[in-house]
Structures are given as structure tokens and as C-alpha cells.
Amino acid sequence: MANGNGGGASAAARQRRALLMAQNTMIGREQGPELFWQQTTSMAAPTTIQIPRFVNLNRPLESIRVTLRGRLALATYDYSAVAPEHFTNLLQQFQLNGIHRKYGNVTPIRMHGANIFATPQMWTPGGEQNTSALIVNGVLAKNTGLPNALVNEANTNVFLGTTGTSPWDFEIIWTIPLGPIFPPSAGDSQRDVSFLYQPQDWADSLQITLTLGDKTSLGTPQASSAVTWTAFGSGAGSPSLEVHNNYSILGAFANQVLGGFVVRAESDFNSNTAVASGTRLALLQHQITSNVTIKSGVNLTGTTAGVSVYASLSDTQLANTKLNTDNKPIRDNRNNMIAKFYGAQQFAGLQPQGWLNFSFVDSQNPLTAYRGDGLAGGSVFELVTDIASANANNRQTLIQEMYYGGPFPPLRPSA
Numbered sequence: 024m025a026n027g028n029g030g031g032a033s034a035a036a037r038q039r040r041a042l043l044m045a046q047n048t049m050i051g052r053e054q055g056p057e058l059f060w061q062q063t064t065s066m067a068a069p070t071t072i073q074i075p076r077f078v079n080l081n082r083p084l085e086s087i088r089v090t091l092r093g094r095l096a097l098a099t100y101d102y103s104a105v106a107p108e109h110f111t112n113l114l115q116q117f118q119l120n121g122i123h124r125k126y127g128n129v130t131p132i133r134m135h136g137a138n139i140f141a142t143p144q145m146w147t148p149g150g151e152q153n154t155s156a157l158i159v160n161g162v163l164a165k166n167t168g169l170p171n172a173l174v175n176e177a178n179t180n181v182f183l184g185t186t187g188t189s190p191w192d193f194e195i196i197w198t199i200p201l202g203p204i205f206p207p208s209a210g211d212s213q214r215d216v217s218f219l220y221q222p223q224d225w226a227d228s229l230q231i232t233l234t235l236g237d238k239t240s241l242g243t244p245q246a247s248s249a250v251t252w253t254a255f256g257s258g259a260g261s262p263s264l265e266v267h268n269n270y271s272i273l274g275a276f277a278n279q280v281l282g283g284f285v286v287r288a289e290s291d292f293n294s295n296t297a298v299a300s301g302t303r304l305a306l307l308q309h310q311i312t313s314n315v316t317i318k319s320g321v322n323l324t325g326t327t328a329g330v331s332v333y334a335s336l337s338d339t340q341l342a343n344t345k346l347n348t349d350n351k352p353i354r355d356n357r358n359n360m361i362a363k364f365y366g367a368q369q370f371a372g373l374q375p376q377g378w379l380n381f382s383f384v385d386s387q388n389p390l391t392a393y394r395g396d397g398l399a400g401g402s403v404f405e406l407v408t409d410i411a412s413a414n415a416n417n418r419q420t421l422i423q424e425m426y427y428g429g430p431f432p433p434l435r436p437s438a
Contacts, residue, residue: 056267063237063261066093066252069115069329071234075264078121078229082270083219087199089114089233092255095191095263100245102184103312106323106332108137109182110157110193112240114233115331117199121229123284126427131286132199135331138289138420139197142316145366145372145380146204156196156198157181192255202285203313203389203426206370217281217429219271220391224282231266239326264429269418283429291331291371292419294324299410300343307346307404310425313392315346315406316380322418338363340417344408346381346424348398354381392426397434 030076056109060074078084091113105113114136122128157164159181202218220229238250254260273280288308295302307315321340323334338360346354356362359379367374369385383393395404406421 027108037249038153039346053085054082054270054272056269059266059268060231060286061263061265063254064091064264065238065261066113066235068237069209069327071232072264073230073232077227078119078225078231078268080220080222080225080227080229083216083221083273084201084268085271086201086269087119087231088267088269089117089197089199090194090265090267091235091262091266092194093192094253094255094257094259094271095189095193095241096251096253097184097189098249098251100248101186101189102242102244102248104183104262104323104334105180105184105242106240106334107186107336108140108333109241110159110195111137111140111155112330112332113195113236114139114197115236115240115329116232116234117197118232118234119199120232121225123427124224124226129284129286129427131201131284134199134287134289134422135420136195136197137333138318138422139199140195141318141375141378142422143198143200143204144375145316145378146314146370146372147206148383155198160192161192171297176222182241187191188227190258194255201423203240205384205385205387206372208341215269216273217283218285219273219280220284221280221282224284233264233266234329235264236332237327239323239330240332241331243323243325244300257312264277281428281430283431284427285313285421286425286427288423288425290421292421293300293417295410296413296415296417297410298413302408302410304344304406304408304419305421307395307406307423309395309402309404309425310423310424310427311392311429311431312388312395312423313384314380314382314422316378316408316422316424317344317408318378318420318422320377320418321414322416324416333377334416338376340377340410340412340414341379341419342409342411344379344406347403347405347407349402353393356381389408389426389429390431394431394434 095269119132139157141404162181164181164188238244320333320336323332344359345352345356363374366380384391
């Protein structure tokens, strides 16, 4: 029936649907996080570590977890100001790079640790309870959403760096999902096996690079503050850093997967310091796009070179933020708070202060993503916003989440 009337495309779509439905009987199970690499780190200065081995892909890879455990002690004075995301800033960047058999040299994940910690909270009920975690002196921090605060059950910030309750034993777990992020109730669309990292796609090429911060990642130390980093629960030694990988078992289904991967591309902007209307914040890539997320606030000055920290997060810095294609809105938002809490309704997730997400997969199905790959050459796909408040240190972070490959039907019928 491949005669131009779409019969070939319909057959291909039926085949793809059959493969997706087969997941329920053939996918098997996940094996749980396994230790991949570990070492100690002094935390005395910003450090970049390229893990000196390739990621083991003898099974399909579903997610990666990074954990940092240690003790922070202040010998003299305290912090004059604590950053709202404090300990989660200690991972300044997580980068995953590899050579894909179809797409070549790519970097699927390059994100700041605070953003890795926060973004899944918007898409999963219960927020941090289902994603990453921060434990300080034995207390699990709860992110209350808006306003942003990592607090204990008594609604007190778990890191009171301005009041001298040193020392702080901390453990941070950053969870990096490699596929689409959906609530656990999303059924068979929750974790499409098409986005698992398959050995036949990546071979021995995936490498992880971690960049760690220093004491200025947490805020602004007093001029005479003496900061000491030691091992967890001890006044000696050094903090420990670990990477754990979570694999899946696919069984006979492994060879039927329509392979793809998710890219989360992060960009920072610091030139939008004056009040303005209709500012193009960024040009977006012409790719299958699931989420476009913008974070806004004020940059912390005085940090060590190479350390990036928000001093505060703001829901009022931007207004009338929208997505346009060739000057036509595809998300014609006129009220950022309405858009923000629409996302809360659709995903039942938390809404951290300063974050605004435009989702094309609020159906909880990756196949409803925006087909940016079908835009004509020269088309303009952009994020446009009003800058509603002026500050010399205004800053925004953009994350465009995109799908490469996977179970997407062709945009045009077969000839």
C-alpha cells in the first residue's frame, strides 16, 4: 500500500505500537544501582574529574546516580549569606559524552548539580522523595517548592550557615535519568525502553566528567571564615564521591528496540539586566522537544573563579514568557504564574521558586513531544520574554530537553 496514500506509514506505526505494547511482557526488570566508581576529594578548590574508564554498557543503562558525602566545619565565623540551593551546588557540572553509532560525538547531559536536583521535582509527584535527596545531620531535606527552601520537618532550613551550628554532616544524591521523566503512575509510557542506553548504540565510548565546587558554592563566607572539609562523621579524612549506574534487563525485547536518547542542553544568560519587552532569550534547536525550562534569579558575586551559584531565585524577574515559531506562539502564555501552576496540575509535582517549565509531554507520553525536527530550514524556534525587573546581576538558565531517534513516526507519509 506504499502508493502515496499513507499505507506504508500506517503499517510502520502499527509495528511501532506493537513493539511498545510488548514492553509489558518482555522488558524484565531494572537491577538497581551498582557502584561504578569512587574516590575521595578535598573540596578545597574547584576540581574537574574525568572518570578514567568508560561507562560499562554490558546491559542497557537507565540512570546514573552521583553521591557526595562529607563533613563541613567552620572554625571561625559563619556565612554572611547562604545560597538557596547551597549543598546541591557542590556538583557544579555533570557531563556525559559519547559516540553514538548514528549521531556521532554527542553530549546528552551537561547540567549544573542544582538543576539536576530541582528539575525532576516538577515532573514527579512527591518531588525530591522520588528523585534526588539531601541529608544534613541525619535530616532529609524537603523542598517546599515555592518559595524555594530545603527544610526539615520543623520548616527550618537544613543548612543554617549564618548561625554557627557547625559541623554539618551531609550526603547529597543527584539522580540523572537518561530517558524521559514521567510520574510512576504513567504506566507503559513512564519509561520508554527506546531511550535506554544500548551497548550496540554506544559501544565503549561513554565518559563521565564531574566538576566540583568549593566553599563559595554554599554562599558567601565571612572574610575570616576557616572552612574545613573532612570525611562523613569524622574530623579527619576527605569527603567521598561515588557514581552508581542502574541497568535494565530486556531479554528477547533488546533486539527490537527503536533506539534513541534524551538530550538535556543547558545554557546560561547574564546580559538581560534592564527592564525590556519581547526579548529573545534564546534560539532553540530544531529537534523533537519535550520540555523547555527556564530558571531565573540573581547571580551570586564573589565566588571562586569557575563556581556558578544563584544568590536568589525569582518568579517575578520574567513575564509573558512564551515559545514562538516564526513569530507565531506555540505556547502563548500571558501570565507566568498561571503557566507555572498549570504544570503543577498536570504532573502533580513541586514548583521550585524561579522555575518555569513549558511541557509538550504533559500527556505523559513521549510521542506527543513537539516535532521541532520538522521545522523548515531557516525557521526561527525561540523563547521570548519580558524582563520585568532590573538588576546588574540578573541571570537565567535555559534547559531544552530533546529526543534523538526513538519510536517517532515519520512526519510525512511514505512515497
